[in-house]
Amino acid sequence: MKKIVVIGVGLIGGSFALDIKRVYKDAVIYGVDESDTHLDEALELQVIDKKAELNEISNADLVIVSIPVDATVKHISKVLDLVSDTTLVIDVGSTKEAICEVIDTHKNRRNFLAAHPIAGTEFSGPKAAKQHLFNGKTMIICEVEKTAFKLQEKALQLFSNVGMRIRYMNPKAHDKHIAYVSHLSHISSFMLGKTVIEKEKNERDIFDMAGSGFESTVRLAKSSPDMWTPIFKQNKANVVETLEEYINNLSKFKQFMEADNFEAIHSEMKNTNHIKDILNGII
Amino acid sequence: MKKIVVIGVGLIGGSFALDIKRVYKDAVIYGVDESDTHLDEALELQVIDKKAELNEISNADLVIVSIPVDATVKHISKVLDLVSDTTLVIDVGSTKEAICEVIDTHKNRRNFLAAHPIAGTEFSGPKAAKQHLFNGKTMIICEVEKTAFKLQEKALQLFSNVGMRIRYMNPKAHDKHIAYVSHLSHISSFMLGKTVIEKEKNERDIFDMAGSGFESTVRLAKSSPDMWTPIFKQNKANVVETLEEYINNLSKFKQFMEADNFEAIHSEMKNTNHIKDILNGII
Structure with a gap:
């Protein structure tokens, strides 16, 4: 892989750029971004090697699309219009159903791989990019069978080179499950911070009284609204469902307290304690 | 300080024991605990020097009471009955109003200091004890004027020696504010884990899809129900109030989503983003 175009040089795109430069020594990274400030920053931080326009895609080996999910849905067809036969286009957004749908019948569908790296931090922009972000993390791949076999291989090689493990999933299941283990956590944090x-x-x-427990639960409330609003919009039905269940559980907890039923409060917590073992499994 | 009695040799009591041994080289730590297993563990881990009974208090320099807050309210009068004139008794529980009330007219009230270290982890028991837990952390002290002047000095010296900064507060304000920045975070975590x-x-x-964001928001759901049930019980009115506001904020967020009002969703998040600066201030 020599010519790489990264569309969106933020946390995820930038971190891929850094890892690709580390692993593929002769790779040249072309950065595309609607923000000129971000491009200049990325260049200065050596996250990318060159600033570029979208037409650089035509003879690229790899294109990584890492922009807000509404922008991906809007621009992805144009991106696929431009690729050559050997170009692999990987989308790394946090929702998968809408994007898979919009390019489903595109003539270059086989150049496209829908992916979601379960990696990140609460920060954004080129400054947030860092090496080894993906090491030991999970990459979820959707509809792998719709990607050309040789390009699948190229992608798997890349993910393996940056240290990721792979899980295959259909887009519908992805969006439903990710609402529980990611999207809901963000809303819970934002609303806790707000309260x-x-x-x-x-x-x-x-806030003088806040400790590490509070910090841990509201950390995600630092996340970018520009990135998260489109995610919640695209995954509306699933997110609303998780919110409903979460609010119900909180309301039940409150009712137990109001009724002085502290045995129930104890067992609510006791029953959830085995999250320990679950987390040990995933971290 | 030579003779120290720690009642409750778990995370907080044990961590004080370790720091005191580090700072006061000739201190001997006597451990009291209703669990013999915990006492044996604490002895083996050299968290304490000796297993003891409550009557060891009579000629102690310092007694640290670090047991569930309902047990403190139940036993604290008996503890104060036993002390000598120069014994300092520090309670380090997470609620302050009930405990201050129950010993308010005790003849040895001046031997008592009500405190709350904003430090801890989601783990419990003697194994969770660790050195330097309190370094750089806040110690909230309530009703300091009711403690004998010389014993105040002794306490402040200890807290300073283990690296803490001090905040003074009345018990009512403590319980109200701590409900927001600590108790609510725990419930939010537990219910997120449950959902x-x-x-x-x-x-x-x-859970294959869960990443560090999820881990961060549910970490507190590993906490001990035996410790937290009495806290929620003692601080019921304040905790119910925070839960109400939190549930209202979540419901409003859900309504915005259902109404496709994603401008409001964006600004809800944007307005909460300045939690960044607040957290920078406290960490």
């Missing part, structure tokens, strides 16, 4: 900030308006110094 | 675990019963492999 405490609202309180703080009237009660000064409340 | 996902319930889903997983029907949908296998869902």
Whole structure:
């Protein structure tokens, strides 16, 4: 792989760029981004080697599309229009159903691989890019059978080279499950942050009392609204369902407290404690 | 300080024991615990020097009470009955109003200091004890004026020696604010864990898709129900209030989604983003 185009030089695209440069010594990374500031930053940080326009795609070996999921759905057909026979286009967004649908009948569908790396931080932009972000992490691949065999191989080689393990899944199942283990966590964090900030308006110094537990639960509330709003929009039905179940569980907990049923409170927590073993399995 | 009695040799009591041994070289730590297994563990791990009974208190320099908050309220009067004039008794529980009330008119009230270290992990028991847990952390002290001046000095010296900064607060304000920045975070984590675990019963492999964001938001769901049930019970009114506000915020977010009002969703997140600066201030 020599010519790589990264569309969207933020946290995920930038981290792929850094890892690709580390693993493929003669790779040249072309950065495309609607923000010129981001492109200049990425160039200065040596995340990319050159600033480029979309037409650079035509003879690229690999194109990574790492932009907000609404922009991906909007631009992906144009990207696929431009590729050559040997170009692999990987989309790394957090929702998979809409994107798979929109390119399903594209004449270059076989050049495309739908993927979702379960990796990231609460930060965004080129400065957030870092080497080894994907090491030991899971890559979810959707509809692998629709990608040309040689390009599948190329992708798997790349993912393996940066240290990822692979899980195959259909787009519908992906979007449903990811709502539970990722999207809901973000909303829970944002609303927790909001609840405490609202309180703080009237009660000064409340944050002096916050410790690592609070920090841990609200960390995701630092995430980018520009990235997350389109995700929630595309995955609306699933996210609303998870929110409903979460709110029901919280309301039940509150009712137990109001009824002084602390045996139930104890067993609610006890029954959830085995999250320990589950987390040990995934981390 | 030579003779120290730690009542409750778990995460917090054990961590104080370890730090005290590090800072006061000739200190001898006596451990008291209703669990013999915990005492044996603490002795083997050299968290304590000797197993002891409550009557060891009579000529101790320092007594640290670090047991579930309902047990503290139940036993604290008996503890204060036993102390000598120069014994300092520090309670380190997560609620302060009930404990301050129950010993308010005790004849040895001046031997008592109500404190709450904003430090901890999601683990419990003697194995969870660790050195330097309190370094750089906040110690909240309530009703300091009710503690004998010389014993205040002794306590402040200890807290400073283990690296803590001090905040003074009345018990009522403590319990109200801590509900927001600690108790609510725990419930949010437990119920998030519950929501996902319930889903997983029907949908296998869902946890394969969980990443560091999920881990961060459900970490506190590993916490001990034996410790947290009494906290929620003692701080019921405040915790119910925070839950109400949290559930309202989540419901509003869900309504915005259902109404396809993604501008509102964006601004909800944007407005909460400044949690960044707040967290930078506290960590």
